[in-house]
Amino acid sequence: MYKSQPYIQISFEDFNQPLGLHMNPENRWVKKAERIPWSALEKDYAKNFPNPKGNVAKSLRMALGALLIQKEYHYSDEETVAQIQENPYLQFFVGLPGYQEEAPFEASSMVHFRERLDEVTLIEINEKILAYNQKEDDDPTPPTDGSNSGTLTLDATCAPQNIKYPTDTELLNDVRTHAEKIIDALCEDHQWKKPRIYRQVAQKVYLNIVRRKKKAKKWLRPQIRKMLGFVKRDIKVIQKFLDQGAHLTEQQAIWWETIQKIYEQQRYMYDNHTHSVQDRVVSFHQPWLRPIVRGKAKASVEFGAKFDMSLDQGIARLEYSSFDAYNESDILVSTIRRYHDRHGYYPERVLADKIYRNRKNLNYCKQRGIRLSGPALGRPKKNEVRDKTTEDQDNADRVAVERGFSQLKGCFGADLITTKRKDTTLSSIALSVLALNLSQLTADFLRQILSSNFKSKQIKNRTVYFSFFSKFTIIQ
Incomplete structure (x- = not known):
C-alpha cells in the first residue's frame, strides 16, 4: 500500500x-x-x-x-x-x-x-532530474541546415564485486559444504538415516590444500580430483533423495542448480587440462558473476558487472550493463540513436576507444556525417598526412569520461559493489551515475550563486577571482 x-x-x-x-x-x-x-x-x-x-x-x-x-x-x-x-x-x-x-x-x-x-527506474529518475535542471542555454539551437552538432563520449569499465578471489579449491569446498547442508536438511525432514559421505575426510583434504604455502601443479591436481569425487558423491545422494519424492525449498533449489553447474564446469576443466570454460561461475552465492578480462595494470581480470557510460554536455548516462563480457562496439549505434532522440540531430563527433572502430560502426557514422575519433583501420598509407591537432584535441576531450569513471569509483562506491542480489547490483551502478550527476548539478548551481559574490581586483592587468572551490584562479 x-x-x-x-x-x-x-x-x-x-x-x-x-x-x-x-x-x-x-x-x-x-x-x-x-x-x-x-x-x-x-x-x-x-x-x-x-x-x-x-x-x-x-x-x-x-x-x-x-x-x-x-x-x-x-x-x-x-x-x-x-x-x-x-x-x-x-x-x-x-x-x-x-x-x-x-x-x-x-x-x-x-x-x-x-x-x-531498480536499474530501469533509476535511469528514468536520472533523465527527469536532468530535464528538471535543464536551462535554455544548456541545449544549443538545433542546426537549421540539417548538420550535426555536439560531442558524444563513450567508454566502458567494470564495477568489481565484493567477493573473495575465486579458486577451484574454494569453489569446490563451497559446493561440498552446501551439498552437505541439503543432505542433512532432507534427512531431518523425512527422518532418513544420514548416508556416509566422508565429510571429515573431505574437510581434511581441503585444509591440507589451504595450509600449504607452495602448491605445485603436480601436487594440486590429485587434490582437486579428490574434491571432485566428494562432490560427485554428494550429488548422487541428493539425486537419490529427489527420486524418492523429496522436495527442496526455494533456497535449496537455487543451491542445487549452482552445485550441479559448478561441478560440471570444474569437471570439464579438470578433464581437459584447462582453466577456462564458457560462462564460468566465480562465486557460489552470486553465480551470475563472470570474470571480465580488462588487461589493466592493477588487475588483469575483474569480477563484477561491466557497463558502458556516455557523456553528453558533461552529463553521464548509463547506456548498457551486463555481467557477461560483451563487446563494447555493439553499444555504439544504440547510444548514437538515443543521442538523436534527445536532441533531434546526430553528434558532430564521437569520442571512443579503438575497439568501437569496426567496419559496421564506421559505415554507420559515415552515412550520417559523424566523425568517429581514432586512426583508420588497416596499415597506414604511404603518404598519409595525419591531423595531429585534431587527434590531440580528441584525446584531451576523451579524458572527461575517464575522469567520470574515477569519480564513480572514488567518490560514489562503484569501485566495490557490496550488494548481494543481481538486481540490486545493477541498481547500485545506476545509483552511482545518478549521484555523480546530482553532485555535478549542485556544483554548477553553487558556482552560479557565488559568482555574483566573487571578490575581484586588478593586479598588473590580471583579474583574480576568489571562489568557494579554490583559493584563487588567475584569468588573463
Whole structure:
C-alpha cells in the first residue's frame, strides 16, 4: 500500500527547526534537495503500489534520499539510518517535516528501497532530474541546415564485486559444504538415516590444500580430483533423495542448480587440462558473476558487472550493463540513436576507444556525417598526412569520461559493489551515475550563486577571482 502525498515540495523555510537549532540554507544537502523534482517523481512512484491495503510504504523521497546518502558516504545500512537520525540536514533531504530524534525507518528497509528502485527506474529518475535542471542555454539551437552538432563520449569499465578471489579449491569446498547442508536438511525432514559421505575426510583434504604455502601443479591436481569425487558423491545422494519424492525449498533449489553447474564446469576443466570454460561461475552465492578480462595494470581480470557510460554536455548516462563480457562496439549505434532522440540531430563527433572502430560502426557514422575519433583501420598509407591537432584535441576531450569513471569509483562506491542480489547490483551502478550527476548539478548551481559574490581586483592587468572551490584562479 502506498499513501500518495499531495504535498508541496518541502522548502528549507518549511522545515521545522527546534529552538536553538540554526541550520545553514547554503548547506550542500539543502542545495541537492532543490535539484530534484520530488513532486513529479512521487506521482510516478505511487503507480507501483496499486493495492490499497497493507502497510503504508515509505515515500520516494525517503527511499531515494537514503540511498543517495549511503552512496555518498559509503555507509552500511545501519550506519545510514544512524546518520540520518543524528543529522538535521539529512533529515531534511529525506523529506521529514522537521527534526526528530527517532529513526525514520529501520535499517532493514534499505533492502526494500534497493529492490523497488531498480536499474530501469533509476535511469528514468536520472533523465527527469536532468530535464528538471535543464536551462535554455544548456541545449544549443538545433542546426537549421540539417548538420550535426555536439560531442558524444563513450567508454566502458567494470564495477568489481565484493567477493573473495575465486579458486577451484574454494569453489569446490563451497559446493561440498552446501551439498552437505541439503543432505542433512532432507534427512531431518523425512527422518532418513544420514548416508556416509566422508565429510571429515573431505574437510581434511581441503585444509591440507589451504595450509600449504607452495602448491605445485603436480601436487594440486590429485587434490582437486579428490574434491571432485566428494562432490560427485554428494550429488548422487541428493539425486537419490529427489527420486524418492523429496522436495527442496526455494533456497535449496537455487543451491542445487549452482552445485550441479559448478561441478560440471570444474569437471570439464579438470578433464581437459584447462582453466577456462564458457560462462564460468566465480562465486557460489552470486553465480551470475563472470570474470571480465580488462588487461589493466592493477588487475588483469575483474569480477563484477561491466557497463558502458556516455557523456553528453558533461552529463553521464548509463547506456548498457551486463555481467557477461560483451563487446563494447555493439553499444555504439544504440547510444548514437538515443543521442538523436534527445536532441533531434546526430553528434558532430564521437569520442571512443579503438575497439568501437569496426567496419559496421564506421559505415554507420559515415552515412550520417559523424566523425568517429581514432586512426583508420588497416596499415597506414604511404603518404598519409595525419591531423595531429585534431587527434590531440580528441584525446584531451576523451579524458572527461575517464575522469567520470574515477569519480564513480572514488567518490560514489562503484569501485566495490557490496550488494548481494543481481538486481540490486545493477541498481547500485545506476545509483552511482545518478549521484555523480546530482553532485555535478549542485556544483554548477553553487558556482552560479557565488559568482555574483566573487571578490575581484586588478593586479598588473590580471583579474583574480576568489571562489568557494579554490583559493584563487588567475584569468588573463
